[in-house]
Amino acid sequence: MDLGKASRHARYAVAVAVTAGGLVGLGTLVGLALPQLSISQKGREFHPGEITLNRGATVQIVNDDADLIHHAYIDSPKFSFDSGDQEPGSKTDVTFPVAGDFNVLCAIHPKMRLVVHVH
Numbered sequence: 001m002d003l004g005k006a007s008r009h010a011r012y013a014v015a016v017a018v019t020a021g022g023l024v025g026l027g028t029l030v031g032l033a034l035p036q037l038s039i040s041q042k043g044r045e046f047h048p049g050e051i052t053l054n055r056g057a058t059v060q061i062v063n064d065d066a067d068l069i070h071h072a073y074i075d076s077p078k079f080s081f082d083s084g085d086q087e088p089g090s091k092t093d094v095t096f097p098v099a100g101d102f103n104v105l106c107a108i109h110p111k112m113r114l115v116v117h118v119h
């Protein structure tokens with residue numbers, strides 16, 4: 001094992017955590033410790049319906065409707081995404097690589113909307 005490499009990597013991780021904490025405070029630092037944010041689609045609604053993330057964050061969209069297929073997508077000049085059909089019980093990860101405001105829509109249920117603010 002290359003201990004020198006592991007040690008450099010560890011220092012980098014600590015520096016990132018300290019910088020993030022210093023810039024935006026403890027609340028976000030605690031948020032960073034969570035593996036990811038989970039969004040429900042129960043009852044043909046994204047819940048929560050609006051979230052704010054740091055660039056690079058990953059959201060997990062969970063189809064927790066028992067018998068409905070959903071199909072999440074983002075169509076923006078900055079970033080587009082398409083989940084394909086989301087079977088009941090499925091989980092889909094979306095990582096937001098750029099800052100901006102994005103609407104996550106459902107191709108099957110036009111009223112479904114999740115607003116994502118990425119800083």
Ligand SMILES: [Cu+2]
Pocket residue numbers: 044069070071106107108109112
């Ligand atoms: Cu849907």
